[in-house]
Amino acid sequence: MADRQEVLVGAVAYSANVVPIWEGIRDYFAESSAPMDFVLFSNYERQVEALLAGHIDIAWNTNVAWIRTLRRTGGTAIALATRDTDLVFTTVMVGRAGSGLDGIESLRGKQVALGSRDSGQARILPLHFLHRAGITEADMDLVIFDSDVGKHGDTGRSDLDALRAVVDGDADVAAIGVNTWNSLRAGGDGAVADLAVVWESEPYSHCNFSVLETLPSERTRPWVEHLLAMDWEIPEHRRILELEGLTEWKLPDLEGYRSLTAAMDEQNISDHW
Amino acid sequence: MSFDLTVRLIEAVGATAAGTTVMVPLDGPDEVRTAASWADATGNTVLMVHPDPVEIYRGRIADPIDALSPERRPGHRLWIYTNFHCNLACDYCCVESSPTARRRIIEIDEFAAIIGEAIAADVAELYLTGGEPFMLIDLDERLRVATAARPTTVLTNAMQWHGERRRRLDALPRDNLTFQISLDSATADLHDRHRGAGSFAKAIEGIGVATELGFRIRVAATLGPDAGTTEQELERFFDDLALEPDQRVIRRVARQGSANAGLAVSRASLIPEVCVTADGVWWHPVAAIDPTMKVVDNWAPLRTTIDTIRDEYRTHRIANDVLASSFPCA
Ligand code: SF4
Numbered sequence: 001m002a003d004r005q006e007v008l009v010g011a012v013a014y015s016a017n018v019v020p021i022w023e024g025i026r027d028y029f030a031e032s033s034a035p036m037d038f039v040l041f042s043n044y045e046r047q048v049e050a051l052l053a054g055h056i057d058i059a060w061n062t063n064v065a066w067i068r069t070l071r072r073t074g075g076t077a078i079a080l081a082t083r084d085t086d087l088v089f090t091t092v093m094v095g096r097a098g099s100g101l102d103g104i105e106s107l108r109g110k111q112v113a114l115g116s117r118d119s120g121q122a123r124i125l126p127l128h129f130l131h132r133a134g135i136t137e138a139d140m141d142l143v144i145f146d147s148d149v150g151k152h153g154d155t156g157r158s159d160l161d162a163l164r165a166v167v168d169g170d171a172d173v174a175a176i177g178v179n180t181w182n183s184l185r186a187g188g189d190g191a192v193a194d195l196a197v198v199w200e201s202e203p204y205s206h207c208n209f210s211v212l213e214t215l216p217s218e219r220t221r222p223w224v225e226h227l228l229a230m231d232w233e234i235p236e237h238r239r240i241l242e243l244e245g246l247t248e249w250k251l252p253d254l255e256g257y258r259s260l261t262a263a264m265d266e267q268n269i270s271d272h273w
Numbered sequence: 274m275s276f277d278l279t280v281r282l283i284e285a286v287g288a289t290a291a292g293t294t295v296m297v298p299l300d301g302p303d304e305v306r307t308a309a310s311w312a313d314a315t316g317n318t319v320l321m322v323h324p325d326p327v328e329i330y331r332g333r334i335a336d337p338i339d340a341l342s343p344e345r346r347p348g349h350r351l352w353i354y355t356n357f358h359c360n361l362a363c364d365y366c367c368v369e370s371s372p373t374a375r376r377r378i379i380e381i382d383e384f385a386a387i388i389g390e391a392i393a394a395d396v397a398e399l400y401l402t403g404g405e406p407f408m409l410i411d412l413d414e415r416l417r418v419a420t421a422a423r424p425t426t427v428l429t430n431a432m433q434w435h436g437e438r439r440r441r442l443d444a445l446p447r448d449n450l451t452f453q454i455s456l457d458s459a460t461a462d463l464h465d466r467h468r469g470a471g472s473f474a475k476a477i478e479g480i481g482v483a484t485e486l487g488f489r490i491r492v493a494a495t496l497g498p499d500a501g502t503t504e505q506e507l508e509r510f511f512d513d514l515a516l517e518p519d520q521r522v523i524r525r526v527a528r529q530g531s532a533n534a535g536l537a538v539s540r541a542s543l544i545p546e547v548c549v550t551a552d553g554v555w556w557h558p559v560a561a562i563d564p565t566m567k568v569v570d571n572w573a574p575l576r577t578t579i580d581t582i583r584d585e586y587r588t589h590r591i592a593n594d595v596l597a598s599s600f601p602c603a
Pocket of ligand 1: 359360361362363365366367368369370371403404405430455468
């Protein structure tokens with residue numbers, strides 16, 4: 001693959017919408033000094049394997065896929081860029097309004113709905129935050145929704161399932177990504193009238209563009225420069241940015257992966273699959 | 274409960290690719306409002322509210338009107354049919370004008386009121402047409418009102434400028450006024466075939482009168498299927514008249530009015546040109562007697578009608594774009 005001229009970016013097809021998003025990004029790069037193409041994978045496991053095997057140059061990874069990539073490369077993998085929204089991602093614990101639950105400590109002895117086992121925001125990190133507050137699995141009833149395994153929570157499916165459990169009275173609280181919560185709040189006050197935020201985590205880092213250190217910087221630098229030049233004020237750029245859920249591409253904040261790194265250690269989550 | 278609805282929206286739109294649409298079942302106006310505000314807040318677009326479901330487009334839709342050059346945006350120009358009767362009875366006339374046509378005259382007071390509405394609606398240019406506008410001996414009074422307000426073009430066959438009309442013509446201001454004179458060919462044959470014997474010579478004479486009096490003119494040809502090499506001959510003729518490119522208009526016959534052949538037009542296929550007649554407001558001046566092209570019966574308030582026309586144009590364009598993207602080549 002060394003002669004390949006275009007930068008080849010991998011992404012996971014978590015919904016049909018991924019195709020137009022990446023076609024838009026590819027078109028944006030077409031006129032640049034770093035033209036790119038993209039390959040879609042059905043899950044993050046395949047994508048990370050392809051990155052490690054050199055089949056793709058760049059992987060658009062979730063935070064979980066990034067930590068695994070980092071570990072599989074002995075800490076040498078590089079994160080190139082991220083969405084502004086990835087720098088301030090949070091997990092939100094949502095319960096029924098009027099339940100009296102307030103703060104993470106109040107969840108001791110409660111039914112806690114969690115999402116897919118490979119979702120940083122809906123499963124791995126919430127468990128970590130609960131453990132940190134001194135609440136172990138033995139201190140609560142977990143209601144598990146492994147609804148989109150392989151997609152690392154990208155589909156939001158398990159977030160919605162967990163919320164549904166709260167609304168239906170099958171769980172006291174649901175741990176969901178702030179992106180899902182914001183999307184629900186967009187339905188107006190009525191959409192969230194019966195719900196209340198019990199607790200929200202500190203911000204942590206989410207997705208990033210990951211590469212192996214062997215990819216020459218002459219190939220990555222112009223690509224990253226062009227990526228960062230996407231401008232919300234330019235309507236064609238804004239269309240893509242809005243679909244991908246950001247207003248600005250940023251350089252990553254590796255500190256923001258500390259909590260997930262600790263969580264994956266503590267939960268013995270494999271670096272393989 | 275809007276929680277359920279919002280979850281349904283997230284699920285349905287989440288599974289939909291940008292540039293395509295999804296139907297989400299709804300129950301009642303409250304749910305329509307929730308869907309609309311959710312779509313707006315999440316960067317999506319409610320395309321259409323059907324009796325039960327709402328059709329949501331994934332992503333924001335660029336306003337099709339912004340895609341038009343400013344002078345083609347509906348409401349930039351206002352067309353006014355001052356009257357429908359004409360000294361000629363051309364066989365392709367899109368509004369079936371003739372000496373015996375029902376006149377439908379817009380009298381001076383009403384005309385001035387329309388111009389007032391046009392100014393309030395930010396119309397940038399006025400186009401007066403008919404019938405033959407100069408059949409109205411007091412057309413000059415309307416032209417003074419129009420040209421004082423906006424650059425004005427009058428479509429004319431230039432055959433009426435004699436006696437009192439010529440005197441009134443000469444007394445008109447030259448600023449802000451253009452005469453668009455109909456001339457279909459470089460020689461009498463084709464022109465007279467469609468517009469009547471002797472009309473070519475009179476049109477040429479009219480072009481001479483307007484030029485001599487120092488008016489700005491544009492010459493416009495309407496070509497049908499029998500045009501042959503007329504277009505090339507006309508270009509040479511226009512060269513001889515020393516007409517600049519923006520003084521030449523060559524267009525095809527529309528299948529409207531007396532024309533039984535020509536380009537088919539409809540609201541879905543035609544970029545609107547807002548057009549006022551004594552009978553109401555129409556989608557386009559080329560179809561000002563076609564009942565399917567009538568927008569409203571009254572020209573006031575004009576701004577509201579222009580907004581209505583713009584909205585309908587947006588709907589047609591967006592529907593066409595979505596349709597085009599939903600029939601991919603397999
Ligand atoms: S095309 Fe013009 S000149 Fe001919 S009949 Fe119609 S209005 Fe009169």
